[in-house]
Amino acid sequence: MSSTTPQDVLSTEKMNLRAALIERIGGYMTAHAIGVAADLALADLIGTGSRTSDELAAETRTHEPSLRRLLRTLVAVGVAAEPEPGRFTLTDIGSQLRSDSPDSLRNFARMFCHPIFLTSWSSLHHSVTTGERAFDHVYGSGIYDWLAQHGETSALFNEAMSEESRISAGQLAAAYDFPATGTVVDLGGGDGTLLTAILGARPGLRGIVFDSPSGVAEAPATLSKAGLADRCEVRAGDFFQSVPGGGDLYIIKSVFQDWGDGEARAILRTCRAHMPASATLLIVGTVLPETADTSAPVAFFTDINMMVMTGGRERTESEFRAMLEETGFTVRSVGHGQAGPLSVIQAVPATAA
Structure with a gap:
């Protein structure tokens, strides 16, 4: 007979729940590590191999006992593994931190x-109580x-956005039925990662890559490296004022999350004013479920990150539909998860519907 009592089971469940909450409270520690x-x-x-903490400390010029403690914490959160004491390897999750991956x-x-993210998040309470951007x-x-005003951090930001876009760009290029000919205009296209994937497949x-002057700073190099400089223009501008005309397909990827509803509508009105009536608009980004659940926590973290950093927000399908209809578009389809974790909303000028 089992010696486990109902009280023991209850105690174990309580301890597991307690540990689960403490792990979530310590999420910022994981981020720092x-x-x-x-x-x-x-x-x-x-x-792809294994290294000791002594070796790594020597190469990084760090304090070995402290570095070893950091490495053990990375093991605890699934980023690294410790097959024998003091020797470390990467997990599949940790391998994504390799520059050559x-x-x-x-x-x-x-x-x-x-620090600009971590310090801003430390003022989350300010955003929640005032509705203002913590940043x-x-x-x-x-x-x-x-x-x-901070070129080095701006370059890192652009590189980070390129990394985030790379996988979804490839998935979008493979999943969406892009036309064989014509002109694709990527609004807020950054360094051209998305158009590189699309033009490579078609x-x-x-x-045309269109973004702010700092946003498109790396685009010529990206396109040149891919052998696409002769098929893709780079234009700098302000999509609140004007966007390139004459395109057949306009793409806005991971842009609306940066802006509040007023600014998002202003961007759409600019697009509607400058794009041909025969053109199609693709909005690629997160589409939140109408009610929150646990299936996609990253989407909700992104939403609150926008509140803290930019004053923007993620939106539900019904919110996107309303916003598009108010600015002169008709939604033709919503492909949930069509570009990996991102969804694809296809819309056309209302007169073309």
């Missing part, structure tokens, strides 16, 4: 664990104005 690992390039140094998120980790409260300006297409 991964951020330091990314800054030290530990994943690059470990690579096609799925690299090293710069993404460095950016989102950067502005801490730094005295909007994040994009701040980045424009040799008859031409493209």
Whole structure:
């Protein structure tokens, strides 16, 4: 007979629940640990093999006992493994921190664990109580104005956004039925990662990458490296004022989350005013479920991150539909999860519906 009593079971359940909450409370500790690992390039140094904490400390010029404690914490959260005392390898999750990985998120980790994010998040209470951006409260300006004055951090931000886009760009290029010919305009296209994937899959297409001057700073190099410079223009501008005309397909990926409803509608009205009546608009981004659940926590973290950092927000399908209809568009389809974790909303000018 089992000696386990109902009280023992209840006690175990309570302890498990307690541990689960404590782990979530300590989430910021995980972020700091991964951020330091990314800054030290530990994943690059470990690579596909294994390294001791002594070796890693010597190469990173860090305090070995402290570095070993950091590495053990990375093991505890599934980023690394310790097959024998003091020797460490990477897990599949941790391998994404390698700079040479096609799925690299090293710069993404460095950016989102950067002091400007962590300090802004420490003022989350300010955003919740006032509705104001915590970043502005801490730094005295909007994040994009701040980045424009801090070139090194701006470059890291652009690299992080490129890493985040790489996988979804490939999935979108493979999943969406892009036309064989015509011109694709990527609004807020950054360094051209998305158009590189699309034009690479459709040799008859031409493209235009459109973003702010700092946003498109790396686009010529990206397109040139991919051999696409002759098929894709790079234009700098302000999509609140004007966007390139004459396109056949306009894409807005991971842009609306940065803005509040008023600004998002202004962007759509600019698009509607400048795009041909025959053109199609694709909005690629997160579409929240109408009621919150536990299936996609990253989407809700992104939503609150936008509240803290930019004053933007993620939206539900019904909110997107209403916003598009108010600005002169008709939604033709919503492909949930069509680009990996991101969804694809296809809309056309209302007169073309």
